[in-house]
Amino acid sequence: MKVLIKNSFLARLGLAAILIVGASSCEKEFLDVNQNPNRPAAVTPAVLLTGIEATTGFAVGNDLNRVSSLLIQHAAGIANQAATYDGYSLRGSFDNQWNGELYGGSLINTRLLIDQSQATNPFYAGIGKLLRAYNFALATDLWGDVPYSQASLGNANLKPRFDAQQDIYQGNKDLEIESLFDLVRSGLADINNPTNVSVPGADDIIYGGDQNNWNKFGNTLLLKLANTISRKNPDLATTVIKEVLAKGADAVITTNAEDGTVAFGTTIGNQNPSYAFNILNRPNDQMLSRRFLDSLRAPKPDDPRLPFFWTTSAKNPASVTTPFGEFTGYDNAGTQAVPILANRSRFGVYQVGESGEAPVQLLTNFQRAFILAESAITLGTAGDAQELFEEGIRASMTKVGVSPTDIAAYFAANKAYLTLSGSNEQRVNRIITQKWIAWCGNGYEPYNDYRRTGYPQLEIVQLPNPEALNKIPRRLFYPNSEITSNTSQAPATLPSVAVPVWWDTRK
Incomplete structure (x- = not known):
């Protein structure tokens, strides 16, 4: 049987998925004839990289975005599953996201990319580590304790341990758990390895193999991770942010052109x-x-x-x-x-987009500015909070397409509204509210911010849901497929959506 796949980045994503599934199926075709040309013996790093990046963008923009955008009230659900999510009823969902987009998609592919490239071309391995850290952050932020250190090892471990979220973020030497921060640092070291003899090109749909931009992506990812745990472990967050700032102003994403985004197209199957x-x-x-x-x-x-x-x-x-x-x-x-x-x-x-071509935003310039504005107030890190706050708003407005004239008019007409004043919490409220606005189209990031800070001050829906205790849910339910297939490792007591994740310290 032949499988025909269109020549596009999503088609290459499909090819990568076929290759992974094929690895656990029959080893040989009948008499080695009728060989499937879309199932070669080895997957090249180029094919894997394209698939990982496309899957990551799809995961962030697909159902996980729908539910989080409803919970943080960018959108409202008016029918079907969206209306159910809007009423905080989340049970029985997200198997496809856990199994297909994360553990059976981007995470298994990053492991394959790292294993194949570490010795021969560390640049590919480095990108794999950065995207692996991003995807694991996505998983643990939404579900809490998740398979991490033993995940995506294939037949070597079919029932991976659920690692505690604090160990995923902070590491645990006794359990041989590498922190997300160290995983990113390792990726940055690989990207800058002097033995690199080739770099990605068109197969890298995020940066086209630009080493400088991948360095900025990795350092901005460190800021994002530190910001997430900043209320739970302010000392570690401060250390990481100062580490990044010590590399210089150009070490992070500082222009919209450097944003980490995943592009989509206008044809059916390739759209946002x-x-x-x-x-x-x-x-x-x-x-x-x-x-x-x-x-x-x-x-x-x-x-x-x-x-x-x-x-x-x-x-x-x-x-x-x-x-x-x-x-x-x-x-x-x-x-x-x-x-x-x-x-x-x-x-x-x-x-x-006009016809589905809008990219999915992973890490952005405005995000960096808002993170540093907040940390200047709460952690005492370098930077002028007011200047960074305004920088974040301007970067967001420019990114969406607002003209410089209209931006200037808006700032001139709203000086008091756009001035940080009052207590530290009042100033942070203003920053997070603007960050919430800027993240329209990506619900995951403002959902993190809301859970850790309580900002913006959202309305609780009027339909009572006992599982959420009349509060916006603090996490997602574990998918049924994982709980039933990995019962020996899953938490003995499954948390409800009302239970905060480790870094969520809000009452």
Whole structure:
């Protein structure tokens, strides 16, 4: 049997998946004839790298983004599974994300890439380690304790241990657990290994093999990880942030052009996952959250990013080239009448593109600025919090497409609103609220921020859900498939969604 795959980066992702699945199937075709050309004996690092990057972008932009964007009220669910998520009912979901996109996708492939490339081309291994750390952070941030140090070892360990989240972040020598920070440091060392004889090219769909940008990605990832645990372990967070800052101002992402993003296309099968799901397949499931709409209308004039994030009722599905109509929001888990499709504010050009080509954002310039603004206040690290705060807003506005003239007018009209003042907590609230706005299109990052800080101050939905104890859920349920297949290693008592993860210290 022949399997025909289109020549595209998602097609190469599919090829990588076929190769992995094939590794555990029959060793030989009948008499070695009718060989499958899409199942070669070895997978090249180039094929693996493309697949890892595409899978990572897909995982961040797909169902994990849908649920987190609802929980942090960028979007509102108005039908089907989205409405269920919006009411904090999360049980029985995310098997595909755990098994296909993470453990059976990006994580097993990063292990293969590292093993194949470590001795022969450390640059590939280094990228694999950075993306492995990013994907493990995604998994542990959403679920808490997860398989980590023993994960993705293939037949060597089919029932990996669930490592404690504090060990994943901090390391544990007794259990031979390498911290996420050390995994990133190891990746950076590999990228800069003098024995590198070749670098990725078109197979690297994030940076095209640019060594300098991968260094910036790795150092910015260290800032992200430190920021996540900053309230649980401020000493470690401070040490890591100072370590990064000591490398110099250019060691991290400092321009939008250096952002770590995963590109998508306009053809069916290659489109941004939010476009494919929310525009093409399930146009009746979600619309703009009233909470998010009200927040962008708090200053005067309205935040100029609004028409890029969400459409008006006059634009369907996404464009900023036609006259603006009215923005229409919906209460999260609301009971009011749902507007007809033509009268809803739907996913805008920044989130999904005109035809599905919008990239998924992993690490960004605005994120770096907001992290350093917060840490200057809470940890005493270097930098002027007000300048960094404004830098983050300007970077976000520029990124979504707001003109310099409109940015300048917005700042001139909202000086008090855009000035950090009051107590440290009030200043952090202002920073995190702007960071929440900037992350529209990626719900994972503001979901982390909300859980660790309580900002922005979101409304609790009115539909009572005993499992969430009338609070926004603090984690996801473990997938049923993992619990039933790895019972000897899974937690004896499965936490409810109301139980905070280790780094979430908020009451």
